[in-house]
Amino acid sequence: xxxxxxxxxxxxxxxxxxxxxxxxxxxxxxxxxxxxxxxxxxxxxxxxxxxxxxxxxxxxxxxxxxxxxxxxxxxxxxxxxxxxxxxxxxxxxxxxxxxxxxxxxxxxxxxxxxxxxxxxxxxxxxxxxxxxxxxxxxxxxxxxxxxxxxxxxxxxxxxxxxxxxxxxxxxxxxxxxxxxxxxxxxxxxxxxxxxxxxxxxxxxxxxxxxxxxxxxxxxxxxxxxxxxxxxxxxxxxxxxxxxxxxxxxxxxxxxxxxxxxxxxxxxxxxxxxxxxxxxxxxxxxxxxxxxxx
Numbered sequence: 001x002x003x004x005x006x007x008x009x010x011x012x013x014x015x016x017x018x019x020x021x022x023x024x025x026x027x028x029x030x031x032x033x034x035x036x037x038x039x040x041x042x043x044x045x046x047x048x049x050x051x052x053x054x055x056x057x058x059x060x061x062x063x064x065x066x067x068x069x070x071x072x073x074x075x076x077x078x079x080x081x082x083x084x085x086x087x088x089x090x091x092x093x094x095x096x097x098x099x100x101x102x103x104x105x106x107x108x109x110x111x112x113x114x115x116x117x118x119x120x121x122x123x124x125x126x127x128x129x130x131x132x133x134x135x136x137x138x139x140x141x142x143x144x145x146x147x148x149x150x151x152x153x154x155x156x157x158x159x160x161x162x163x164x165x166x167x168x169x170x171x172x173x174x175x176x177x178x179x180x181x182x183x184x185x186x187x188x189x190x191x192x193x194x195x196x197x198x199x200x201x202x203x204x205x206x207x208x209x210x211x212x213x214x215x216x217x218x219x220x221x222x223x224x225x226x227x228x229x230x231x232x233x234x235x236x237x238x239x240x241x242x243x244x245x246x247x248x249x250x251x252x253x254x255x256x257x258x259x260x261x262x263x264x265x266x267x268x269x270x271x272x273x274x275x276x277x278x279x280x281x282x283x284x285x286x287x288x289x290x291x292x293x
Contacts, residue, residue, distance in 0.1 A: 005038060005059075008098040010066040013037045015075065019094060024085035028263055031063055032245075042241040046212045056144060057239065060262055070096075072105045082266055143283045144265050147275065150290045151237045151264070152210060159208040160187050162273075162293045163235055169271045172202070185217070186224050201229040207236040215247040218256055225254060232256040235264055 017033035018025055025033070035045055040059065049061040056064075067084055070076045075090035151159065160177045167175045167190045175190035187206045193199040205221050207213060213236055225232045232254065239260045240248075248256040259267070269275045274289030 004040075004044070005062065007062045007065045008069075008102060010034065010038075010062050011070060011098050011101055012095055014063060014066040014070060015090070015093065015096065018076070018084065018086050018090070023091060024083055027064075027067075027082055027084070027266070028260075030067070030084060031060060031262075034063060035059060035242075042212060042243070045242070046239060050145070056148075056262060069101055069105050072108055073101045082270075143275075143285055144262075146285045147265050147268065147283075148237065148261060150274075150285065150287055151261070152208065154208060154290055154293070156206070156208055158290070158293050159237075160206045162290070163204065163206050164188060164190075165273065165293070166267060166271065167204070169273065170267075185221050189229075200231055202231045202233055203229050204233040204235065207234065207238070209236050209238040211238050212241045213238060213244055214241050215243040218244050218247040218258075222254060222256060225256075230254045233259065235259040237261045237264065 013034045014030060016037055017030050021029055021033055045057065045059055047058045049056050049058045067076060067078070070090070071078065073096070075087055075093055075096070076084055077087050078084045151162075154162065157177075164175050164177050172190040172192050175188065177188040178186065185205045186203050188204050190202050190204065191199050192202055203225050207217075213234070218234065218240075221232060221234060234248075234256060236259070239262075240258050245258060248258050269277070269283055274286050274293075275283045276286065277283050
């Protein structure tokens with residue numbers, strides 16, 4: 001399926017999304033707002049960036065490019081925790097000329113490349129390598145794609161144990177992987193304690209999956225939760241359709257939190273589980289960690 005956007009065409013939707021979200025947002029919040037602004041279908045949202053891979057999707061990759069370009073242009077800044085915010089100049093800017101942004105950023109890249117060449121740090125004399133040399137979104141994609149491949153190769157039970165570890169590292173206690181057949185897709189349970197006083201039980205489902213998860217999965221999981229807890233969590237290596245996201249937050253029904261493949265990778269990087277930060281924004285993936293989970 002063909003896309004109805006270009007990378008440079010995402011600059012203004014990204015800027016608009018941040019303005020509508022109050023000036024700051026996570027990658028996922030920007031993504032969800034931008035796809036609404038663009039009017040994308042579930043099929044378009046799920047288009048992979050590279051054939052044969054489910055993550056990152058093309059829109060995720062292209063939005064990362066747009067954020068990087070807007071940052072270089074001086075309109076955005078980001079924290080180490082993946083939160084993007086409008087700069088003072090960004091707050092005063094509601095629309096940009098994509099051609100002007102491209103011109104300014106590419107000139108920055110040319111100056112950086114020449115500076116490295118003068119310092120003897122350049123590994124390539126190919127002028128066509130200029131953009132990939134400094135394109136942070138390309139660096140980001142490489143380690144994220146490696147990590148995604150490892151997650152998809154994991155045995156389902158190992159993937160459940162990995163998520164158990166993530167929950168424990170995130171402050172959950174009494175985390176158990178049940179994985180019983182006929183249990184409505186419930187793979188485990190954990191207890192989250194808040195402030196040392198309040199606690200609530202969370203049931204979770206792990207889907208090591210390539211592609212999109214629809215609303216029926218969310219409905220079935222909610223049915224299995226009924227009478228056991230009011231809080232549920234579904235994690236996947238793939239993504240969720242718009243209908244699934246709506247179903248997860250449907251009025252009058254117990255809310256279910258959804259963690260897609262991009263958020264899962266973000267969390268592994270944040271916790272440095274099988275991933276170590278070598279330089280910003282690049283990480284090194286450690287296959288041994290996932291093989292021995």
